[in-house]
Amino acid sequence: MEQHALPIANLIDQLSKLPGIGRKTAQRLAFYILEMEKLEAEKLSSSILEAKEKIKFCSICQNLTDKDPCHICQNEKRDKSVICVLEGAKDILAMERSREYKGQYHILHGLISPMDNIGPDDIKIRELLDRLADEQVEEIIVATNPTVEGEATALYLSRLIKPIGIKVTRIAHGIPVGGDLDYFDEVTISKAMENRREI
Amino acid sequence: MEQHALPIANLIDQLSKLPGIGRKTAQRLAFYILEMEKLEAEKLSSSILEAKEKIKFCSICQNLTDKDPCHICQNEKRDKSVICVLEGAKDILAMERSREYKGQYHILHGLISPMDNIGPDDIKIRELLDRLADEQVEEIIVATNPTVEGEATALYLSRLIKPIGIKVTRIAHGIPVGGDLDYFDEVTISKAMENRREI
Numbered sequence: 001m002e003q004h005a006l007p008i009a010n011l012i013d014q015l016s017k018l019p020g021i022g023r024k025t026a027q028r029l030a031f032y033i034l035e036m037e038k039l040e041a042e043k044l045s046s047s048i049l050e051a052k053e054k055i056k057f058c059s060i061c062q063n064l065t066d067k068d069p070c071h072i073c074q075n076e077k078r079d080k081s082v083i084c085v086l087e088g089a090k091d092i093l094a095m096e097r098s099r100e101y102k103g104q105y106h107i108l109h110g111l112i113s114p115m116d117n118i119g120p121d122d123i124k125i126r127e128l129l130d131r132l133a134d135e136q137v138e139e140i141i142v143a144t145n146p147t148v149e150g151e152a153t154a155l156y157l158s159r160l161i162k163p164i165g166i167k168v169t170r171i172a173h174g175i176p177v178g179g180d181l182d183y184f185d186e187v188t189i190s191k192a193m194e195n196r197r198e199i
Numbered sequence: 200m201e202q203h204a205l206p207i208a209n210l211i212d213q214l215s216k217l218p219g220i221g222r223k224t225a226q227r228l229a230f231y232i233l234e235m236e237k238l239e240a241e242k243l244s245s246s247i248l249e250a251k252e253k254i255k256f257c258s259i260c261q262n263l264t265d266k267d268p269c270h271i272c273q274n275e276k277r278d279k280s281v282i283c284v285l286e287g288a289k290d291i292l293a294m295e296r297s298r299e300y301k302g303q304y305h306i307l308h309g310l311i312s313p314m315d316n317i318g319p320d321d322i323k324i325r326e327l328l329d330r331l332a333d334e335q336v337e338e339i340i341v342a343t344n345p346t347v348e349g350e351a352t353a354l355y356l357s358r359l360i361k362p363i364g365i366k367v368t369r370i371a372h373g374i375p376v377g378g379d380l381d382y383f384d385e386v387t388i389s390k391a392m393e394n395r396r397e398i
Contacts, residue, residue, distance in 0.1 A: 025219065027292070033251070044320070
């Protein structure tokens with residue numbers, strides 16, 4: 001058993017909760033933080049608090065933003081007739097990098113996953129339906145990742161929204177099954193958008 | 200250019216200053232933090248501040264500790280006649296894992312590196328010399344890493360301390376136990392050859 005002073009052990013614990021940060025990396029980061037200038041460590045600490053305090057969900061698309069509505073929903077030049085549905089806020093960055101898509105977004109903040117006890121009411125589907133009533137939406141592009149949960153969510157949305165008379169499409173499987181949107185280049189993402197098909 | 204809200208961009212900046220955390224990983228961590236429970240994010244933030252506030256240098260060995268002297272310096276069972284000199288506080292963990300060494304430690308918090316403008320006065324060498332006057336030390340084991348800076352620091356310490364009449368030794372460098380010759384660089388192999396001993 002390694003003997004860490006309590007505040008060090010606690011810092012390591014907290015850091016190792018982050019994704020992709022194992023015990024060993026957390027330890028390395030903790031010691032680095034302890035050797036940092038005090039001011040720098042304070043900046044790191046406060047940037048976490050500040051981001052949590054100032055960043056809210058956009059009341060329209062549920063994107064993470066410090067202004068409400070977010071800069072994309074506020075942008076008058078963007079096509080109001082298409083909504084691209086994404087799993088998480090970081091997927092917007094990947095979509096925007098492709099410079100192809102000029103419509104709106106909707107962030108689900110999760111995917112339907114019965115295995116993890118996440119049902120349709122646990123993600124932002126209700127908020128998506130509300131938008132369909134208000135806005136002149138013609139097409140919903142479901143751009144969730146091609147995983148089991150991503151496909152299940154896409155299918156669920158299609159069954160829910162098609163009866164309203166709105167076209168529901170799915171981005172093409174140019175992205176390998178099991179992959180993550182965030183990791184692919186703009187060309188792959190453009191292709192996948194171009195080859196979207198009705199579901 | 201990616202459009203992040205300012206507090207998100209700031210959080211990514213701060214995270215990407217950590218060692219081994221690139222831009223992409225910092226972005227992934229930032230979004231993870233933003234999606235975390237608020238309480239969890241607050242715990243992460245405060246664990247950084249708390250560690251910085253409560254953890255000080257041990258007045259004897261310069262180890263990071265919340266008690267002064269640290270638990271190793273306080274331990275009466277440890278051999279006061281040997282001091283193992285290390286680059287950083289995390290190296291103590293590696294040494295203690297071996298369960299072999301029962302002496303004292305001294306943490307330099309850096310290595311002499313003229314390239315980075317780090318001289319002998321910028322690391323805890325003065326504090327080491329002070330201990331030699333007070334204590335009944337017979338041997339100094341320099342266990343800095345076998346890098347250019349680690350070797351330079353070891354040589355500097357040896358020249359400084361030997362004239363006082365204290366033995367200065369260097370840990371052996373060679374092929375790690377279980378290692379394969381084929382995987383190690385020429386410097387390691389040269390070292391291993393140089394330090395060969397009769398069997």
